[in-house]
Amino acid sequence: MKICCIGAGYVGGPTMAMIAEKCHDIDVAVVDLNEQRIAAWNSPNLPIYEPGLQEIVEERRDKNLFFSTEVKKYIKDADVIFISVGTPTKSYGIGAGQAAELGYVEGCARMIAEVCEGPKIVIEKSTVPVRTAEVIQNVFDGYEKGDLFEILSNPEFLAEGTAISDLENPDRVLIGGDSTTEAGKKALETVVGIYNNWVPRENIITTNVWSSELSKLVANAFLAQRVSSINAISAVCEASGADVDEVANAIGKDSRIGPKFLKSSVGFGGSCFQKDILNLVYLCEHFGLADVAEYWRQVIKINEYQRKRFTRKVIHSLYNTLQGKRIAVLGFAFKKDTDDTRESAAIYICRDLVEEGADIVVYDPQVDAEEIKGLTSEKVEVASSAAEAVAGAHAVLVLTEWDEFKELDYAALYASMVKPAHIFDGRNILDLAELEKIGFNAFGIGKA
Numbered sequence: 001m002k003i004c005c006i007g008a009g010y011v012g013g014p015t016m017a018m019i020a021e022k023c024h025d026i027d028v029a030v031v032d033l034n035e036q037r038i039a040a041w042n043s044p045n046l047p048i049y050e051p052g053l054q055e056i057v058e059e060r061r062d063k064n065l066f067f068s069t070e071v072k073k074y075i076k077d078a079d080v081i082f083i084s085v086g087t088p089t090k091s092y093g094i095g096a097g098q099a100a101e102l103g104y105v106e107g108c109a110r111m112i113a114e115v116c117e118g119p120k121i122v123i124e125k126s127t128v129p130v131r132t133a134e135v136i137q138n139v140f141d142g143y144e145k146g147d148l149f150e151i152l153s154n155p156e157f158l159a160e161g162t163a164i165s166d167l168e169n170p171d172r173v174l175i176g177g178d179s180t181t182e183a184g185k186k187a188l189e190t191v192v193g194i195y196n197n198w199v200p201r202e203n204i205i206t207t208n209v210w211s212s213e214l215s216k217l218v219a220n221a222f223l224a225q226r227v228s229s230i231n232a233i234s235a236v237c238e239a240s241g242a243d244v245d246e247v248a249n250a251i252g253k254d255s256r257i258g259p260k261f262l263k264s265s266v267g268f269g270g271s272c273f274q275k276d277i278l279n280l281v282y283l284c285e286h287f288g289l290a291d292v293a294e295y296w297r298q299v300i301k302i303n304e305y306q307r308k309r310f311t312r313k314v315i316h317s318l319y320n321t322l323q324g325k326r327i328a329v330l331g332f333a334f335k336k337d338t339d340d341t342r343e344s345a346a347i348y349i350c351r352d353l354v355e356e357g358a359d360i361v362v363y364d365p366q367v368d369a370e371e372i373k374g375l376t377s378e379k380v381e382v383a384s385s386a387a388e389a390v391a392g393a394h395a396v397l398v399l400t401e402w403d404e405f406k407e408l409d410y411a412a413l414y415a416s417m418v419k420p421a422h423i424f425d426g427r428n429i430l431d432l433a434e435l436e437k438i439g440f441n442a443f444g445i446g447k448a
């Protein structure tokens with residue numbers, strides 16, 4: 001069997017590397033128009049940082065895993081084609097700021113229709129609005145090749161930073177297809193068969209295409225909603241003297257609620273939560289479900305509120321002026337163990353602090369200095385260690401929960417700072433009492 005995946009990004013790269021690793025008899029080609037990205041996949045410096053990825057890629061590359069810019073050639077040769085291109089929020093015209101930009105997906109559908117002459121299974125791996133398969137089918141029909149293709153939905157649930165373990169041991173694999181026709185059933189069986197090389201059959205769910213497409217948006221909406229829920233409660237904790245970690249632990253012990261995704265923070269980031277909720281909101285409005293749309297919109301509003309609330313607390317604690325004050329920001333990625341900064345809370349917080357006149361210096365173990373400056377301001381300094389960032393600072397902000405920030409020598413950092421020295425733990429990973437003992441004015445999220 002030959003697989004071609006269009007889109008060598010955070011999803012296409014790791015997902016296909018895992019298929020190649022688990023199925024040595026399948027040839028897997030990951031193609032992209034972006035030459036630099038493909039060159040990086042073929043080099044020792046992969047274009048994305050993901051624990052465990054490098055080893056798998058190095059083991060399978062040029063055996064049954066190939067990265068190429070020859071998009072059309074590999075599409076033509078493949079039996080199964082995954083579409084794993086971006087579906088960002090549309091920034092113009094109707095639906096701007098909410099609807100998903102489906103231009104890249106449509107572009108793939110057109111390219112597939114143009115070059116393919118034999119039957120193929122075409123799989124939506126990208127996160128798409130419900131009924132996108134209909135759009136793809138329309139494109140194929142327009143080329144009078146509608147009968148050549150079976151369109152399936154197979155959304156990806158991996159989280160960045162844990163992509164390899166998520167792919168190796170997924171809670172479930174979801175495959176949507178048309179089980180009412182023989183060709184549909186056969187296509188479903190083929191894709192189930194690929195995953196069943198390592199995922200137990202009972203963890204592979206098959207549904208109709210619309211349920212599969214919608215489930216992906218709903219999964220992300222529910223996850224983001226939990227973060228916004230606990231973040232909303234963190235404000236109540238600060239006002240009331242309760243401790244958000246204690247509350248999260250107490251409610252999380254209820255097996256109906258469960259302990260995961262209850263970590264209060266500066267707000268969720270990442271390329272998908274906000275975009276997928278906006279997409280859901282747009283769909284609800286499209287279906288005339290204004291109240292449902294409003295319900296989900298609140299998840300994003302609380303996220304914005306949480307970021308602003310954190311910034312306000314910093315300003316207020318530093319005596320309402322940041323002019324000429326040096327602020328060290330530890331962590332810029334949207335979560336630990338990734339170099340991805342898309343929608344990271346740190347971007348918004350840094351921009352607001354620059355606006356207030358602060359001198360910002362950022363340290364992140366994985367994020368590129370130029371990227372940090374590009375996303376914030378040329379005025380922002382980038383340090384190559386936490387100690388370098390913190391020396392001479394009035395305040396430290398922990399914005400990503402990198403493990404190394406738990407191990408820092410905070411007494412030494414304190415000694416190198418301007419006094420009174422403030423520390424704001426935006427991830428609740430530090431022991432505030434210990435920091436207070438050292439001499440810091442220490443603040444957490446949801447801690448009175």
Ligand code: NAD
Binds near residue numbers: 037
């Ligand atoms: P990405 O931006 O990292 O990668 C997409 C790639 O597609 C880019 O390299 C781009 O050059 C390429 N591309 C676009 N049009 C192309 C074309 N016509 N031909 C060839 N290549 C083309 O995006 P990503 O983070 O991998 O996300 C892809 C999809 O997966 C999105 O729909 C996203 O919502 C979804 N998703 C992402 C994650 C995640 O953790 N990032 C998790 C689950 C699902």
Ligand code: UGA
Binds near residue numbers: 158160263270271
């Ligand atoms: C998320 C989902 O977890 C994946 O299942 C999904 O496939 C993916 O989105 C996607 O569709 O893109 P990801 O964004 O990579 O994965 O990372 P998460 O671990 O979900 O974290 C998202 C954000 O929420 C991060 O900024 C994280 O710091 C924050 N978060 C998460 C919290 O603030 N508290 C928590 O308890 C959990």
